[in-house]
Amino acid sequence: MIAYQPIVLDPDKPLGNYIVVYDARTRDQRVRERKKTGGGAVTSFVIYLIEKNIVDAVVVARRKKGLVGEIVVARSAEEILSTVGNRWSVVPYTLKLREILSSSNIRRVVFVGLPCQAQFLKQMKMFPLMESDFSSKIYLIISLFCMGTYAIEGFIDYMKRTYSIKAEDIVDIHVAGDKLVVKHSSGVLEIPISETLYYLQHGCLTCPDYTGVFSDLSAGMSSKPGYTLLIVRNKLVDKLLHEAETHGYLELEEASTESIEYVINKSREKMRKAYEYLSHIL
Amino acid sequence: MSKPGLLLLDLGGCEGCSLSIIRVLPQLSRIVEVYSRYTGNLDLKQKYDYAVLTGPICLNSGDHIEMLKKIREQTNTLLAYGSCASVGGIILYARGGQEPRPEHRVYAPLSRIVKIDYAVPGCPPAPQMLITLLNHIKQGRGFFLDLFKAVASIHKLSGFDLMDEVVLPGLCVGCGACVLSCPTQALHVIDNHPDLIPEKCIRCGTCTVRCPRFSQILIRRYLRTSIQQNIMGGSR
Numbered sequence: 001m002i003a004y005q006p007i008v009l010d011p012d013k014p015l016g017n018y019i020v021v022y023d024a025r026t027r028d029q030r031v032r033e034r035k036k037t038g039g040g041a042v043t044s045f046v047i048y049l050i051e052k053n054i055v056d057a058v059v060v061a062r063r064k065k066g067l068v069g070e071i072v073v074a075r076s077a078e079e080i081l082s083t084v085g086n087r088w089s090v091v092p093y094t095l096k097l098r099e100i101l102s103s104s105n106i107r108r109v110v111f112v113g114l115p116c117q118a119q120f121l122k123q124m125k126m127f128p129l130m131e132s133d134f135s136s137k138i139y140l141i142i143s144l145f146c147m148g149t150y151a152i153e154g155f156i157d158y159m160k161r162t163y164s165i166k167a168e169d170i171v172d173i174h175v176a177g178d179k180l181v182v183k184h185s186s187g188v189l190e191i192p193i194s195e196t197l198y199y200l201q202h203g204c205l206t207c208p209d210y211t212g213v214f215s216d217l218s219a220g221m222s223s224k225p226g227y228t229l230l231i232v233r234n235k236l237v238d239k240l241l242h243e244a245e246t247h248g249y250l251e252l253e254e255a256s257t258e259s260i261e262y263v264i265n266k267s268r269e270k271m272r273k274a275y276e277y278l279s280h281i282l
Numbered sequence: 283m284s285k286p287g288l289l290l291l292d293l294g295g296c297e298g299c300s301l302s303i304i305r306v307l308p309q310l311s312r313i314v315e316v317y318s319r320y321t322g323n324l325d326l327k328q329k330y331d332y333a334v335l336t337g338p339i340c341l342n343s344g345d346h347i348e349m350l351k352k353i354r355e356q357t358n359t360l361l362a363y364g365s366c367a368s369v370g371g372i373i374l375y376a377r378g379g380q381e382p383r384p385e386h387r388v389y390a391p392l393s394r395i396v397k398i399d400y401a402v403p404g405c406p407p408a409p410q411m412l413i414t415l416l417n418h419i420k421q422g423r424g425f426f427l428d429l430f431k432a433v434a435s436i437h438k439l440s441g442f443d444l445m446d447e448v449v450l451p452g453l454c455v456g457c458g459a460c461v462l463s464c465p466t467q468a469l470h471v472i473d474n475h476p477d478l479i480p481e482k483c484i485r486c487g488t489c490t491v492r493c494p495r496f497s498q499i500l501i502r503r504y505l506r507t508s509i510q511q512n513i514m515g516g517s518r
């Protein structure tokens with residue numbers, strides 16, 4: 001069982017509570033072929049959990065078409081591999097998800113989501129307000145670093161108006177420095193992130209959580225190129241990660257001070273902006 | 283060391299909360315000394331470390347109001363447990379005939395009468411909730427405790443507030459937490475954001491404390507201790 005830990009959103013503890021931070025990358029050829037950026041460590045880790053029958057399902061978002069996403073309940077490595085890629089919108093959890101998870105052959109589930117989703121999943125697990133919650137099935141909560149997500153309609157409209165790029169032509173979007181790199185069917189476009197800030201979701205501007213302090217494991221791009229930074233928040237996750245390493249799914253190295261400083265700064269920055277914004281609207 | 287004393291008392295309502303608590307009585311008795319009707323040792327005269335009150339208070343019932351005030355005086359940490367006690371819940375719609383009788387019809391969450399320390403929505407909260415909560419209160423700190431502390435200072439919280447405070451002002455990020463949490467399916471997703479079907483909302487408050495945006499607003503607005511002002515940006 002995961003022990004009780006007070007969860008704090010505190011500028012003095014910008015990464016929340018954790019036990020160790022790693023720089024990690026995949027050693028799995030299947031993941032290497034598919035991944036776009038980062039180290040692919042999360043994908044490898046959840047594939048390990050599925051292939052060794054440690055969990056029955058992985059709930060994760062996948063891009064469907066253009067920027068629209070869907071939640072999938074993946075039960076095999078192939079299904080997990082189909083979700084690899086960057087995500088630019090929040091994909092809402094739905095009643096259908098609850099229905100799927102209520103099936104009796106799903107007993108242990110890993111959730112891969114955004115910090116905001118990690119928050120309520122953790123609440124569901126620790127403080128079950130309803131019996132119909134699938135609390136007892138939540139085995140691990142993995143949260144991906146998040147600077148904010150786009151209000152899809154506005155962003156798509158902007159891409160079309162300004163750059164004549166249609167949503168269905170977008171192949172991939174990722175961040176490089178202060179640029180947003182949009183790969184589309186007829187080329188690559190780089191736009192300054194500052195230019196797209198208007199199209200962030202309004203609610204994301206008040207969100208103080210960059211890494212996902214409510215999760216069991218936070219993961220995102222490391223400042224070390226080609227690596228995923230993993231913030232491990234409890235012993236169970238640490239043990240599982242080392243097992244995955246022993247089985248050749250991924251490799252771990254303790255993160256350098258620079259890697260940690262980098263994510264601390266990003267977290268502080270997000271928190272500062274969120275509280276500033278919140279004080280304007282409340 | 284002797285175990286802390288805990289008073290369990292139902293003030294009315296549907297008994298759903300009581301049933302939920304009865305199911306964890308054995309576990310509960312391991313961490314506290316329970317005093318209640320169910321354990322045959324109800325005693326409203328002594329002092330308690332904790333009191334867990336379920337059901338709403340009828341504003342026309344003098345006896346109950348006096349009893350509630352007395353319990354407050356005698357208790358260290360007072361918990362309004364379940365939707366009726368914490369935020370009003372479905373009993374706000376009651377038009378008489380319920381306990382406490384006779385034809386009383388003005389029901390309110392307990393925070394209307396006395397200071398509550400932690401208020402927990404849920405219609406009813408799942409049994410395990412009470413155990414986790416007490417364990418956390420013993421340890422002292424954390425985001426979720428702050429949240430339930432914040433809820434203790436408001437008198438209503440429902441899907442209507444979720445719409446007014448989060449969805450309509452455009453703060454909703456479309457995570458789906460509220461939809462997953464609603465026991466009556468009063469919330470459904472339209473264009474990635476929730477919409478409320480008013481007739482279905484039983485005002486249980488669950489969606490509001492599950493919403494990452496609303497919980498942040500609640501803590502910021504109602505928790506005015508100095509630490510929180512720091513954390514939530516009051517002085518930074």
Ligand code: SF4
Binds near residue numbers: 114115147209
């Ligand atoms: S910025 Fe916060 S609220 Fe917005 S998607 Fe990311 S985690 Fe969710």
Ligand code: SF4
Binds near residue numbers: 478485
């Ligand atoms: S919308 Fe649903 S969860 Fe929210 S208060 Fe109404 S009934 Fe409860």
Ligand code: SF4
Binds near residue numbers: 460475476493
């Ligand atoms: S929980 Fe809050 S932020 Fe999430 S979908 Fe519901 S209203 Fe929007």
